[in-house]
Amino acid sequence: MISVKDLNKVYENGSIAVHALKSVNLEVKEGEFMAITGPSGSGKSTFMNVIGCLDGATSGIYILDDEKIEDLPDNELAEIRNRKIGFVFQSFNLIPRTSALKNVELPMMYAGISGRVRKQKALEALEKVGLGDRVEHKPNELSGGQKQRVAIARALVNNPAIILADEPTGNLDSKSTQEVMDLFKKLNEEGVTILIVTHEQEIAEQTNRIISFLDGEIIMDKIIEKEKLEKKDQSIEA
Amino acid sequence: MLLIETLRVALQSIWANKMRSSLTVLGLVIGILSVVVITTLGNAAQADMTSVFDAYGKGKLSVGLRHNNDRPAVYRDYFSDEDITAVGRMETDVFAVSPELSRWMTMSHGNKQMSIDMYGVNQNYHEVETVDIIRGRFLTEEDVLGRRNVMVIDEKAARYLFGSTDCIGEIVTLTTGWHTVELMIIGVDKLLDSAILNMAMGNYAYGYMPITLATRMDSIDRYPMLLLQAQEGLETNIVGERVLSLLERRNKERDMYRVYSHEDDLSQVNEGIGFLTLTVSGIAGISLLVGGIGIMNIMLVSVTERTREIGIRKAIGAKPSVILLQFLVEAVILSLFGGILGLSIGGLISFGIVGALGLPFVISKGAIIMAFVFSTTVGIVFGVYPANKASKLDPIEALRYE
Numbered sequence: 001m002i003s004v005k006d007l008n009k010v011y012e013n014g015s016i017a018v019h020a021l022k023s024v025n026l027e028v029k030e031g032e033f034m035a036i037t038g039p040s041g042s043g044k045s046t047f048m049n050v051i052g053c054l055d056g057a058t059s060g061i062y063i064l065d066d067e068k069i070e071d072l073p074d075n076e077l078a079e080i081r082n083r084k085i086g087f088v089f090q091s092f093n094l095i096p097r098t099s100a101l102k103n104v105e106l107p108m109m110y111a112g113i114s115g116r117v118r119k120q121k122a123l124e125a126l127e128k129v130g131l132g133d134r135v136e137h138k139p140n141e142l143s144g145g146q147k148q149r150v151a152i153a154r155a156l157v158n159n160p161a162i163i164l165a166d167e168p169t170g171n172l173d174s175k176s177t178q179e180v181m182d183l184f185k186k187l188n189e190e191g192v193t194i195l196i197v198t199h200e201q202e203i204a205e206q207t208n209r210i211i212s213f214l215d216g217e218i219i220m221d222k223i224i225e226k227e228k229l230e231k232k233d234q235s236i237e238a
Numbered sequence: 239m240l241l242i243e244t245l246r247v248a249l250q251s252i253w254a255n256k257m258r259s260s261l262t263v264l265g266l267v268i269g270i271l272s273v274v275v276i277t278t279l280g281n282a283a284q285a286d287m288t289s290v291f292d293a294y295g296k297g298k299l300s301v302g303l304r305h306n307n308d309r310p311a312v313y314r315d316y317f318s319d320e321d322i323t324a325v326g327r328m329e330t331d332v333f334a335v336s337p338e339l340s341r342w343m344t345m346s347h348g349n350k351q352m353s354i355d356m357y358g359v360n361q362n363y364h365e366v367e368t369v370d371i372i373r374g375r376f377l378t379e380e381d382v383l384g385r386r387n388v389m390v391i392d393e394k395a396a397r398y399l400f401g402s403t404d405c406i407g408e409i410v411t412l413t414t415g416w417h418t419v420e421l422m423i424i425g426v427d428k429l430l431d432s433a434i435l436n437m438a439m440g441n442y443a444y445g446y447m448p449i450t451l452a453t454r455m456d457s458i459d460r461y462p463m464l465l466l467q468a469q470e471g472l473e474t475n476i477v478g479e480r481v482l483s484l485l486e487r488r489n490k491e492r493d494m495y496r497v498y499s500h501e502d503d504l505s506q507v508n509e510g511i512g513f514l515t516l517t518v519s520g521i522a523g524i525s526l527l528v529g530g531i532g533i534m535n536i537m538l539v540s541v542t543e544r545t546r547e548i549g550i551r552k553a554i555g556a557k558p559s560v561i562l563l564q565f566l567v568e569a570v571i572l573s574l575f576g577g578i579l580g581l582s583i584g585g586l587i588s589f590g591i592v593g594a595l596g597l598p599f600v601i602s603k604g605a606i607i608m609a610f611v612f613s614t615t616v617g618i619v620f621g622v623y624p625a626n627k628a629s630k631l632d633p634i635e636a637l638r639y640e
Contacts, residue, residue, distance in 0.1 A: 074558050075559070081555045095551070
């Protein structure tokens with residue numbers, strides 16, 4: 001699904017060169033549910049931007065869904081983001097004054113999908129995230145958890161290769177946090193590949209694989225045992 | 239599909255900032271409004287002049303003396319009775335001819351007194367100029383040959399001296415300063431059907447008297463000007479050329495006379511009105527520029543305000559061209575809105591003014607097209623820079639924008 005080889009990212013900040021990513025290698029398989037952790041400045045956000053095709057790497061190879069992502073023109077990057085990546089942000093980033101339905105329709109709009117199909121798919125996606133009764137609500141009429149679920153519906157709706165979630169629970173209370181994480185788990189069980197960037201250990205441990213960044217390098221790549229995950233679920237329920 | 243969405247978002251964004259949007263387009267509204275009012279008034283004035291010409295001016299020519307410096311015109315260059323007879327004999331070309339000698343005189347009746355432009359003319363004059371007798375009659379051949387003390391007065395003078403046009407048979411006194419005569423009013427001439435001309439003339443009043451009487455008062459027997467009516471269906475200018483060459487042959491003079499037609503007058507007047515309209519429109523057009531800058535300004539503000547939204551749209555797959563189109567469409571809608579508003583208000587205002595002046599109301603297709611073309615152009619020209627700026631935003635930076 002994702003294959004990263006010897007990826008480097010260097011920011012030229014005046015005369016100082018900042019080495020944000022140093023020879024990063026990573027393989028992500030279809031259907032994985034993983035977390036990227038690390039302190040701020042560790043390179044996890046830069047890595048996420050590169051993976052999300054928002055930013056290009058300085059050197060190295062990045063293959064997303066059998067497609068080699070090089071220094072492509074903005075138009076093509078936009079198309080790849082549209083088709084293959086679903087973003088979920090910490091601050092929800094819904095379009096203001098626009099209904100949940102219209103927000104979810106937006107990626108399909110940019111993909112050139114016709115109105116009727118668009119509306120139907122958007123309704124299905126909102127139904128899936130449990131907001132079937134909130135489709136006409138504007139972002140300011142929704143709670144934080146609901147907003148984030150709209151954002152997840154929007155990320156899902158074009159059937160992307162991967163969902164990239166950048167601190168998706170950072171602005172949520174604990175109840176909404178768990179709702180969102182449960183939603184991610186459910187989606188992952190249905191086969192959606194999900195990558196969460198977080199600095200919260202609690203969140204990271206709910207995924208199946210944790211990658212830790214420090215100073216632009218991956219310092220840890222840990223597969224979490226299935227049993228342990230189930231046990232943790234039980235302990236929360238208890 | 240995307241275009242409809244683009245329109246929807248643009249309208250929504252404009253609607254969300256109603257007050258700001260209205261103020262932004264104000265400059266454009268005023269610009270378009272001014273241009274519409276000015277062109278409509280100009281067109282109305284031209285239509286008025288043309289209708290006057292069509293009613294009265296077709297085929298009318300006047301022949302006068304050319305004033306050139308090497309050989310100044312003198313009294314003996316004036317037209318003689320023989321010249322008039324000769325021109326009158328050009329029957330295939332000339333329908334009627336009359337001499338004309340005009341003098342400012344003071345006209346008085348009882349204790350009322352006024353200045354009047356008195357034209358000495360012959361009985362053919364009503365064929366060569368606009369004369370529309372509403373009371374009494376015009377001068378006859380007998381009046382002219384018999385040098386009778388009679389005159390035709392215009393409606394305005396009649397109303398001033400007598401309070402009405404009911405003044406046939408009244409005696410008035412006219413004086414040039416050296417000579418004084420007493421004339422009986424035999425006819426009243428109607429005012430022109432032109433708001434513009436009547437307005438331009440103000441208190442101007444005129445009258446007609448037999449040419450024979452006028453030359454006698456001035457102690458001359460030649461005439462400075464001939465007026466004539468071409469035969470119907472002939473090119474007025476060709477008739478003018480023929481009359482000119484006849485006069486040149488008779489008097490063995492070249493380049494002494496000049497001829498001009500009412501058509502020349504009309505096209506000159508209309509050219510003048512057109513030029514004036516264009517100039518004033520041009521000046522008013524500057525406010526379009528100002529309006530355009532206003533739109534650019536507010537679009538730049540809008541781009542900054544919506545930086546984050548632009549970032550979101552880019553992240554979920556909006557191409558730069560889509561963002562560009564979004565803001566361009568918004569700028570164009572904004573300026574079109576201004577254009578339509580300006581056109582409507584301008585139309586109403588000019589309808590009011592034109593109505594008050596009694597001119598024909600012609601809202602020209604040109605003004606409508608101009609309003610749309612100008613406002614769209616302003617929208618595009620001044621929208622491109624902000625839209626381009628929006629389309630080039632870095633999505634990462636934009637998403638981080640607070």
